[in-house]
Amino acid sequence: MKKEKTKKQSMHATVMSQFNKTADRMDLNVNIRKILSISNSEIIVHFPVKMDDGSVEVFTGYRVQHNNALGPYKGGLRYHDTVDIDAARALAMWMTWKTSLAGLPFGGAKGGIEIDPRKYSIGELERITRRFTYALGENIGPEHDIPAPDINTNAQTMAWIADTYMSTIPTSERSHNRHIVTGKPLGVGGLEGRDRATGYGVFLSAKLYLENKGERLEDKTFIVQGFGNVGYWASHFLVKEGARLLAVQDAHATLYKKEGIDVEGLAVHSNPRKGSIADYPDAVTIPPEDFFGLECDIIIPAALGNQITAVVAEKIKAPLILEGANGPTDKEGEDILLRNNATIIPDIFCNSGGVISSYFEWLQNRNGELWDLEESMGKLQKKLTENFKRIQREVEEKNIDWRTAAYMLAISRIETAYQQRGIFP
Incomplete structure (x- = not known):
């Protein structure tokens, strides 16, 4: 098994090979190809946290914002010892394709903390999460970059992030910022059905x-x-x-x-x-x-x-x-x-059901609405089915594999956005 591990390419190499294959196939505009090949922003933060025994550990957190041509950055935060800048870049790029393919008004971002959460108590994880949120500061926001759960993070993690973020803004604005994260518990604005x-x-x-x-x-x-x-x-x-x-x-x-x-x-x-x-x-x-x-x-x-x-x-x-x-x-x-x-x-x-439901939760919070389980799952099924049929038609009409078809649809939507709005200045 060790021998096999050494042969694995990086996640960023994987996503770039997929992107380049698709860009070649669809003859993507060369300038847009340059833009989409790199991330807009890459944030690395180092922050101290006091442990239960009184000692202090310094953690490293990441947030990579790949592209926001279609809307605010959107993507999960994972707590895992494999988290690094390379993984965050790859995952952020995948999120850009995912949100575009789903037809959402979002871009792509990803991040997390290089940590094995099993080694820490609940109290320590709360302090780590809150300090990470504070360290990210204005790099996240409900109309700028909206985190969500990922590997080893959950609704409780999102509740800590939301509370910390809202504690840093004026009291009169807090109720308008509940959509800073999605995947929250129901009691603090979560969407029924987001968990599944x-x-x-x-x-x-x-x-x-x-x-x-x-x-x-x-x-x-x-x-x-x-x-x-x-x-x-x-x-x-x-x-x-x-x-x-x-x-x-x-x-x-x-x-x-x-x-x-x-x-x-x-x-x-x-x-x-x-x-x-x-x-x-x-x-x-x-x-x-x-x-x-x-x-x-x-x-x-x-x-x-x-x-x-x-x-x-x-x-x-x-x-x-x-x-x-x-x-x-x-x-x-x-x-x-x-x-x-x-x-x-x-x-x-x-696996786009998660980000689609995150969009529903974001809308629910933004508009001050409450959706029940039947409504949210019904909307999710409808959206996924429509998207599946679009990819299926592309596969059959062009006689290509499913990934290439999905990538072509996703990247074409972003290409159109750049062509129509132009490049500043």
Whole structure:
């Protein structure tokens, strides 16, 4: 496994190879290509935080703002020890494509803190989050750059950010700034259904794709890498439609059960363990290197980027890959999968349910409205279905793969915006 790790390209190299491939294919305007190849702003902050024992640690946080041609920057904040400027650049660029493809009035940003949150108490994580928010200062704002949850962050994290941000502005303006972040708890302006939106989008990708082929989810088998928010909700909805979860993998264990793993039982088991599926009694543990080679109909990488390398892709037998994570497939891995006639539903569509629901929450707060679960999920399903059909038409009309089709649609929208408004001065 160590040998394989050294072969992995950076996430930024992956997104740039995807962008350049698409730009060549669509003959993108050379000047717009220059603009979209780099980030507008890259913010690195170092900030001290007092720990429970009285000692002080200095943390490093990042926020990369890739492009805002279509609207305010939008993107998640992740707390993970793999967070660095390269990863933030890549993730911010993917967010630009994702928001554009979804037809949202947003640009793309991403960031986070280089940290393993399992090593810190709840009190320490709150202080780290609040100090990070303060360090970012005016680099974020409800009409400028709107963060959201990502890996190892959640609704509580967003509540701390919102409270800290609003505490730094005049009292009379605080009620007008609740949309500084999305993915908040319901009690502080969150949207019903936001928690499940990303996983629902992954599920709907599978359902719509199979329906287009005259097939159903019933009795289909799938495996999931990563059992956080996205992996859990995608599995939840797929199993409700009659599919069977054969295997789950995270950083600590790889579980398998031929008859199907109980999604809700595994969720109950893993939550108290801060996300670890290890030691789950109702499935067998298998070697991690066997995971991607399992016989199944659908693979859902919903963990970190660059997981499907050339070595891994050669093992894959599943005909359908749903990218629940951002950038889980590198260039060499994708080339092999396409050569083997596998279909990849790309991340910029497949996991876009989260940012679409974030837009709904942003609108809800901005307009002083309250949407119930049925309304928010209905709007989400409608938007995702429309976007799926647009990509599908592009695939069929141009005889291209799904990622290239999605990228062409996303980048074309931004190209049009630049052509129509021009470059200042």
